[in-house]
Amino acid sequence: MAYNLSEGSLQVIMNGGHYDKPVMQVLGSKKIQGSGANEKYRLLVSDGRHSYSFAMLAIQLNDKLITGELSDYSVVQIDRFVTSLLKNTGKGEKRVMVILDITILAPGSQVGKKIGNPQTLTDESSASAAPAPAMQPVPKPTPAPQRTMPVTTTNLDSSILSSQMTHPIASLSPYQNKWVIKVRVMNKSPIRSWSNARGEGTLFSMDLCDETGEIRATAFKNECTKFYDMIQVDKVYYISRCQLKTANKQFTNLKNDYEMTFTSETVVAECMEEASSVPTIKYDFQPISEIANKTPDSLLDVIGVCKMASDLQELTARNTGKQLKKRELTLVDSSGGAVTLTLWGTEAEKFDVNSNPVITVKGARLAEFNSSKSLSCLASTMVRYNPDLPEAHKLRGWYDQGGANMDIVNISAKSGVYTGGSNEWISFADAESRQLGSGEKGDYYSLLGVVTFLFTDNAVYKACPQEQCNKKLVDQENGLFRCEKCNREYPNFKYRLLLAANVSDPSGDQRVTAFNETAEAMLGRPAADIGRMFEYDKNSYLELFEEVKFKTFVFKLRTKMETYNDEARLKTIVMNAQPVDYKDANAKLIKSIQTMTGVEL
């Protein structure tokens, strides 16, 4: 019987390339460290053309070798493997393959011989290119020298560790505990304390990654104190002897089924050598336009350009009474979506409002409020500004070359209290002929309209600082402001918008009023910013209004006949103003053409 080995695959793999599920023959194996449950084996494998001895068997596959299922001359399909470049004690780098999963296609006893005449593959990345040492083609469990792990971080020579085989994150599991990982710290939380029925203490957690995956590690109490200062974001460490357990996906979106806990046995040593092969961070970016379809409370990775930023806002948490600081950023990307990202605390304070950085967030929580979705940073969320990433440079290019002016759909747009009405677009002429607004209750309708004029006078006012009260304040000219509704004076106020505008469509036009949230959506800036501009930078204020003129929105309007001074007149309020989603707009237009013409398009 002939066995087809994947000839040439080893050369591809050892040059750092990928080869999908190569078929190889095992020509030998050798125990290189540990004993009992912690044994580790090195294999001599052949693809028929070359043989290579720096193939490691992941510990979970040891059984196959020990039981004899996997033996010399076995033909196997390597379903999953990783390779990594290792420092080879002064002789440059050596690429090692770690076999994570195999299917045995034919037992060694059936094959019974070496297939072909494979030549030893020399390590091409190494100048010395020493041939791999030959191994006996018979598994002889020889007592390998026991590797003793230093237990403390003091006097730990990291070169000892680096000369050893490190284990890929992807192969860690609770069923093996003898490993060393070489990982970069992606994120480190602040120290936090807890107190509950099961006890109290301090902890911090960190997110780690290597070429094969990522994992969260948490250090409690003694380990928290011992390692907090040492562990630094972006640095690479050798870590061993942690406890692994199943990760709770509710609190992390790292791609790993497990997480680890530091124990008193845990060893951490900084990697002092060049370690650029260990990646800096792993993202699973979601296009902003897709965020609206995600489940609330899920943790997402997003990249976007900060198109606008609110002022710093201070507020009191309702449940805890804690003083909070927040800043809301609007992120846009080339998907045509926009989303609000809320920063908290010092992250909010230190944000430079005069910049439009590319921002990456990893593990931001999708929040839902009043049926609009936004992102909120948690303590565990990684936020980076203008990171040196291909995606970031691409997005910067998009933004600077017109993306900044692109019409966007803000999935976080506040929808006000609007609930009624049809989503069908009608025209002002339709609204008139249907006599909308003549009834007791008022009528709702939607249309595609252009803002043709904005009244800049009285568009922003100083409102009562009380949460539920938006009453315009009377300036007492003594540093205090009086609210007639609350019947008291305040030293502070909040800006609110009350925007009057004209909206036109091809059939006519209508004077409309937009209250705070909808006016913010139309003007594209928070009321606080607009108030500040009105007060201190009138030119920018007027410019902003000029920019919005002739912008098109999908309006949801509420219209009702009201009587002023014996004169009945239609009052139309903007319930919602959304930038145009042209894909959706075109579908609606095509549908209405079909309805009108009866022609299938």
Place this chain on the structure above:
DNA sequence: CCCCCCCC
């Protein structure tokens, strides 16, 4: 062993 992460 945490897992709170805030506000409209």
